[in-house]
Amino acid sequence: MKKLVSFLTVVTLLFTACEGPQGPPGFDGLDGLDGEVIASSAFEIVLDLNAANNYEFIEPYGFTVLPTDVTLVYISWEVDNGQDIWRLLPQTEYFDDGVLVYNYDFTQNDVRFFLDGTTDFSLLDPVYTDEQVFRVVVVPADNVGRLDISNLEAVQQEFGITEFPKR
Structure with a gap:
């Protein structure tokens, strides 16, 4: 028994006293993207989605978007007591x-x-196609899984977004 205790003590000391070689130095930022700021950008846009634009609209960001960033889009779904209610796209009627x-x-x-779907878009009331308000938020992808992205206020708070510049 004394030999077993002595053997375990020596093995324990051996493993706790050893130190491996130091690894290579890390990058001063993202791999190959030195100087890029990891931040969220956002804007608000009001659109008419109609036959004249084939029920679609493409908007350039106007700021740097990294290959790993994710774009989230919210639509102003309704107003309750003067408060906008935002929903994460896609949304279905x-x-x-x-x-x-x-x-x-x-x-x-x-x-x-x-617009997508099976209804005839040309027969839609303008309330469904005209002056649709969207908020676009671009966030680092590694943060998306840790947050309830369906809640615009939570996303704003997490990424320090205080305003949505109008386009």
């Missing part, structure tokens, strides 16, 4: 003849807003 989906996609250069 149901009609007797089909569905209307407000949707978007994005690249590193721009964001595209568009």
Whole structure:
């Protein structure tokens, strides 16, 4: 028993006293992106989505978007007691003849807003197509999974967004 205790003591001391070689130095920023600031950018845009623009609109960001950034788009869905209620896209409206989906996609250069669905867009009341208000938020992708992105206020608070410049 004494030999086992002595052996374990020596092994424990051996492992705690060893130190491996130091690794290589890290980067002074993101890999290959020295000097880029990891921050969120945002803007608000009011659009008419109609036959004249094929029910879509493409907007360049006007600021740097990194390849790993994610674009989130919210639509002003309704107003309750003077308070805007924002919903994360896509959002769906149901009609007797089909569905209307407000949707978007994005690249590193721009964001595209568009109508999708099975309803006849040309028969929609202008309330569904004219003066639609969207808020666009570009965030670092590694933060998206840690946050309730469906809540615009939570996203604003997390990324320090205090205003949405109008376009």
